[in-house]
Amino acid sequence: MSIAFKHVDYTYQAGTPLATPALTDISLTVPDHGYLAIIGHTGSGKSTLIQQLNALLKPTAGEIQIDQFTITPQTTNAALKPLRQHVGMVFQFPESQLFEETIQKDIAFGPRNFGASIDQANQLATTMLDLVGLDASYAQRSPFDLSGGQ
Ligand SMILES: Nc1ncnc2c1ncn2[C@@H]1O[C@H](COP(=O)(O)OP(=O)(O)OP(=O)(O)O)[C@@H](O)[C@H]1O
Ligand SMILES: [Mg+2]
DSSP states (O other), X not given: OOEEEEEEEEEETTTSTTOEEEEEEEEEEEOTTOOOOXXXXXXXXXXXXXXXXXXXXXXXEXXXXXXTEEEOTXXXXXXXHHHXXXXXXXXXXXXXXXXXXXXXXXHHHHHHHTTOOHHHHHHHHHHHHHHTTOOGGGTTSOGGGSOSOO
């Protein structure tokens, strides 16, 4: 999956007296299978930038290319659904987002919300556990037994 930002701006509450510019003219590329670390002062816009990657926030100017998806200020939410199915985000305190009694159910919550059947979602959960290097014995354990990194 390759990522390209082209002259991206993001302003919170754009067009109101409370407008706060957070990103100004950001251009960057991340090649397929690449890694990118973003560092910067508190308030410099790191969280605002990563929320563009699955379009939790859309740019107020410029363009973002993620594989075959193009996000501009005009892109509709309907057009973004396939992108949101594709791009995951791990938040700063993932522990506080866990809520099911088993790890399998917690993972299956996402696909269930995208219309998968229980069987399909459980199958995906098994696949995803394997993808991140956790063996099948984790499926029925409590998500609160995981370490932060896991
Ligand atoms: N929901 C919001 N409404 C208005 N302004 C916001 C909002 N969220 C962030 N900002 C502002 O946008 C700018 C960038 O904030 P952001 O959260 O992206 O910074 P950050 O680099 O992630 O900071 P930290 O290192 O503290 O997590 C800051 O000036 C912040 O005050
Ligand atoms: Mg942040």
